[in-house]
Amino acid sequence: MATEPGPDQTLEEFGRALADRVSSAVPGWVIGCVDARLPPSFPGREQVMARAEEAAQRAQREVARALHDLLSADVDAQRSTPLAVVRAAVSYPTGVLNEAGVPPVARDRFVSERFPGDPYGLTPASLAALDPALAEPAIAWGAAKAMAHRRRHGESPSEFT
Numbered sequence: 001m002a003t004e005p006g007p008d009q010t011l012e013e014f015g016r017a018l019a020d021r022v023s024s025a026v027p028g029w030v031i032g033c034v035d036a037r038l039p040p041s042f043p044g045r046e047q048v049m050a051r052a053e054e055a056a057q058r059a060q061r062e063v064a065r066a067l068h069d070l071l072s073a074d075v076d077a078q079r080s081t082p083l084a085v086v087r088a089a090v091s092y093p094t095g096v097l098n099e100a101g102v103p104p105v106a107r108d109r110f111v112s113e114r115f116p117g118d119p120y121g122l123t124p125a126s127l128a129a130l131d132p133a134l135a136e137p138a139i140a141w142g143a144a145k146a147m148a149h150r151r152r153h154g155e156s157p158s159e160f161t
Contacts, residue, residue: 007148008075014141015071018134022082023064025131026089027056033093033122037102048100052093059092071141075148082138083127090115090122 005013034052038045066085070078097120104119115123128135 007144007151011075011141011144011148012072014137014144018082018137018141019064019067019071021134021137022067022086022127022130023060025134026060026063026086027053029086029124029130030056030059030089030093033090033120034096037093037097037105037120037122038100039102042100042102044100048096051099052096055092055096059089063089075145075152078145082141083124086127086130087115087123090118090124093122094118094120 031049031052034049034055038048042048063085066088067082070080070082070085094117102120105121107119107121111118111121111123124130126135127138
């Protein structure tokens with residue numbers, strides 16, 4: 001007779017899958033951010049895009065490592081989120097654009113205060129901003145984390161229905 005995996009195992013499996021999918025989406029996101037902010041007729045555009053590709057690979061390695069560390073941790077030790085990890089990687093496309101001399105974009109006060117290190121307005125609002133296919137696995141991971149936390153701390157799911 002097969003038994004269902006416990007909430008901690010489910011969280012681990014969903015975390016591993018989410019980390020893999022997010023890590024895979026990061027290079028395209030970094031390159032897309034640079035491409036979107038770089039004017040089509042920008043002098044040296046090809047060289048800037050080559051630097052974006054290099055930055056994309058570095059960002060992917062950093063995000064993969066950080067997500068692995070975060071999502072393999074015990075549920076009570078997960079003090080951040082996958083989105084926060086990705087938001088920290090905005091420094092990669094920002095660095096490429098800044099180095100190329102691309103002027104910052106106009107941002108409203110709220111966004112400027114929340115994301116002061118993002119003069120190009122690249123910070124994603126959700127993981128789905130990297131790739132729409134990440135929406136569902138992100139929600140599944142969040143639900144698995146909530147279940148693992150509730151089970152660990154004595155709250156049964158029936159108490160919330």
